[in-house]
Amino acid sequence: xxGKVTLIITKGVFFFLxxxxxxxxxxxxxxxxxxxxxxxxxxxxxxxxxxxANECGNWSxxxxxxxxxxxxxxxxxxxxxxxxxxxxxxxxxxKAVSWYQxxxxxxxIVYIQTPQIEKTATFDxxxxxxxxxxxxxxxxxxxxxxxxxxxxxNMPDSFTGQKNMIIADCAINPxxxxxxxxxxxxxxxxxxxxxxxxxxxxxxxxxxxxCKLTLDKYYAIQALKEIE
Numbered sequence: 001x002x003g004k005v006t007l008i009i010t011k012g013v014f015f016f017l018x019x020x021x022x023x024x025x026x027x028x029x030x031x032x033x034x035x036x037x038x039x040x041x042x043x044x045x046x047x048x049x050x051x052x053a054n055e056c057g058n059w060s061x062x063x064x065x066x067x068x069x070x071x072x073x074x075x076x077x078x079x080x081x082x083x084x085x086x087x088x089x090x091x092x093x094x095k096a097v098s099w100y101q102x103x104x105x106x107x108x109i110v111y112i113q114t115p116q117i118e119k120t121a122t123f124d125x126x127x128x129x130x131x132x133x134x135x136x137x138x139x140x141x142x143x144x145x146x147x148x149x150x151x152x153x154n155m156p157d158s159f160t161g162q163k164n165m166i167i168a169d170c171a172i173n174p175x176x177x178x179x180x181x182x183x184x185x186x187x188x189x190x191x192x193x194x195x196x197x198x199x200x201x202x203x204x205x206x207x208x209x210x211c212k213l214t215l216d217k218y219y220a221i222q223a224l225k226e227i228e
Contacts, residue, residue: 051083064178066109071110072211073108084110132170159194166181168203
C-alpha cells in the first residue's frame, strides 16, 4: 500500500512539473508574439490623402497606427473632409471607413478596416532636452524622418489656443501634420500640429497624455453609439 501511495504521489509531481513547463513555454511564446507587435515608426506611419469639397480643395497629411484599425493624426487634417485615403510607403492604398475630430485638441482619429496592421502604440511623457525623431510626408516626400530635441514642454499655444504643448526643433514642413514624435525606444511623445514659418526650431506637438485621453474618449463615444 505504501508503495502505491508513493507511486501516485510521484506521478502527481511529474504531471505537475510538466504542466508548469508547458505554461512557462506558452507564456514565452505569447511574450515573443506581443514583442513582435510593438509599435515601429516605419511600419506604422502612413500618408493621408484627403478629398474635400471646401474652398481649400484637397490636401495631405501624416498619420500613424495606434491600434490594429485606428490611425491618429492632427485634427485639422480631418477637418471638413469628404473622403480619406491611407497610403503606405510601398504605395498600397486603403479607403478610410470613418474619422473623428477632437474638439479640445488638434487631434483626429481615422478608422480603417485592414488585417495587415498588428501594432499597438505606446505613449510616454516628453522630457526637456530629450533626443527625439519626427516622421511624416513633408511636401509629398514620404516617409521623411528628422531629428531634434525637446525644447520645451507645457507651453501654451497662442495660435491654436491649446495648452501644455511640446516644442521641438525637428525639421517640420507642410505635410508633417499628424505625424508622430517619438523617442529612442519608439514611445510616442506627441503628434505634430504646426510650426512657426518665420522662426527656426519651433515646431508644436500635442502631448502624449492628451493623445491617450483623446483615444479613450473616442472609444467611449463608439461604445455609446453601439448602445444607441
